[in-house]
Amino acid sequence: MELRDIEIFLALAEELHFGRTAARLHISQARVSQAISQQERRLGSALFDRSNRRQIHLTPLGRQLRDDLRPVYAGLRDSLERAHLAARGITAQLRVGMIPLNAHDLRPYWDTFRARHPQWQLQIQHAPFVDPFAGLRRGDLDMLVCWLPVEEPDLTVGPLLFADPRVVAVAAEHELTRRPSVSLDMLADFQHSGAPSVPDYWADGFVPSHTRSGHRIERGLLVHSTEEILALASTGELVNLFPAHMARYWSRPDIAYLPITDLDALPYALVWRTETENQIIRALAQTARDLGPIAF
DSSP: OHHHHHHHHHHHHHHHHHHHHHHHHHHHHHHHHHHHHHHHHHHHHOEEEOOSSOEEEEEEHHHHHHHHHHHHHHHHHHHHHHHHHHTTTOOOOEEEEESOOGGGGGGGHHHHHHHHHHTTTEEEEEESSSSSHHHHTTSSOOOEESSOOOOOOOOEEEEEEEOOOOOEEEEEOOOGGGGOBBBBHHTTSSSSSTTTOOOOOHHHSSSOSBBBTTTTTEEEOOOSSSHHHHHHTTTTTEEEEEETTTHHOOOOTTTTEEEEEOEEEEEEEEEEEEGGHHHHHHHHHHHHHHHHOOOO
């Protein structure tokens, strides 16, 4: 089985959808189907149950192969990446996931780190707010920029990077847009979004469960991405709290961002798995401490 075919199989085992797998790997659905069919012919048995047209499922053989191939593929991928970096004179790589969307605002940290440590590659990438710490625990990320608090026993909270005031995103024609700013109490009358696989305390840090006067804030609609939140907000189906940098990075004609007067700024910090802490992780943390929090 070639490396690309392994990648296709593992992607389909996660997505369980030919179209999403093809889009994720930037190939055609026909290429996905061909790769899986070839693997099944070689093995003499099905890897996926296709009896349901809307949703495929792994067969017992498929699950076994997935579990066996995951560490093998990860090891091969990492070995090839290390060889590629070594050929360029780079001895290590630091992968930093960004849950906030303002990586450009944090350029002083990235630029200083790169100037201090040219032998190391710093890779900044998007990280989802759904199941936020999974990337660290799987080893897909080395560090994470996320809002506080983080109260996970296996994670270390590093230096504060910035704190952003709150805004609320509403439809451009929403009744709240008649006001220059709003309070949290005013938002208690409207539906807010929620996210799956998110610790309750962490969700409360972003959207409090109650206002200061005791009104409950309902988080009912489950969302998986910022795009989905803004689509729902633009039609008036929900209102959604955000850090203020959203107004600069995600300006849209169908969305208005209103300042919130009675919420503290939302703090963001570097976080990493305690057991994976190493020289390169400590170096970026020290860079952040040396520069201190960034004010926008």
